[in-house]
Amino acid sequence: MSGHDDFAFEPVRGLPEELPEGERILWQGAPAWRSLARNAFHLRALAIYFAILVGWGVIAALYDGASAAAAATGAARLGAVALVALALVGLFAWLTARTTVYTITNRRVVMRFGIALPMTINLPFRRVDGASVKHHRDGSGDIPLRLAGADRIAYLHLWPHVRPWRFSRTEPMLRGVPDASHVAEILASAVTESQSPAGRGARLAATTDRPAAAAEPAPVPAGVAGMAHAGGFDRRTA
Numbered sequence: 001m002s003g004h005d006d007f008a009f010e011p012v013r014g015l016p017e018e019l020p021e022g023e024r025i026l027w028q029g030a031p032a033w034r035s036l037a038r039n040a041f042h043l044r045a046l047a048i049y050f051a052i053l054v055g056w057g058v059i060a061a062l063y064d065g066a067s068a069a070a071a072a073t074g075a076a077r078l079g080a081v082a083l084v085a086l087a088l089v090g091l092f093a094w095l096t097a098r099t100t101v102y103t104i105t106n107r108r109v110v111m112r113f114g115i116a117l118p119m120t121i122n123l124p125f126r127r128v129d130g131a132s133v134k135h136h137r138d139g140s141g142d143i144p145l146r147l148a149g150a151d152r153i154a155y156l157h158l159w160p161h162v163r164p165w166r167f168s169r170t171e172p173m174l175r176g177v178p179d180a181s182h183v184a185e186i187l188a189s190a191v192t193e194s195q196s197p198a199g200r201g202a203r204l205a206a207t208t209d210r211p212a213a214a215a216e217p218a219p220v221p222a223g224v225a226g227m228a229h230a231g232g233f234d235r236r237t238a
Helices: 033-040 043-063 068-098 180-195 197-206 222-226
Strands: 025-029 101-105 108-113 119-124 128-135 141-147 173-177 234-237
Touching: 025 180, 033 043, 033 068, 033 173, 043 068, 101 180, 128 180, 141 180, 173 180
Parallel strands: 128 234
Antiparallel strands: 025 101, 101 108, 108 119, 128 141, 141 173
């Protein structure tokens, strides 16, 4: 399966249409599949779980009077099933990373994802009320985005690109992003610039000849100001 062929319909990689005048891509990337496997699909925890099952099976067989050879055979069978399950989880993580593109422009965050049914989520900065950064030990990290207003996106539509356990107020999340600190700084700078008078003036100038429907969106809510600089992001380490 070729990612290029699967998304050949995209005029710009990761985007459903050409960028409008005045908008530019600041950063584009994808999740690290190993980070997804460990932190989103809990591959390490599953491996430990299966290891405990195999060990318990050997102990139980020996306790019931089975020979060492019989206990080893049972453990090998269960181990083979475990390896297949872990391989499938790893493959799913790899496919998820391969078919996902996160894009930050000077106006919005765009998330394209989906293995069988591709989906694109556009998050203009005016809809983002805040953000945080959760760092993982491998240098990758997650950047959840708090949404402003009453609009919500279904948790299952976003999964796994969503902050865990936030069902009523879902938070779209750039998941397993390599060098998350750098990406967070890019996002913070973009939000700051979008709020500045110079940034608003530049966008208004770019849309002067555009129809009224494409006019300048409402300013970013004041709640974003608290996170719109690198130091303003909530930072946590997993």
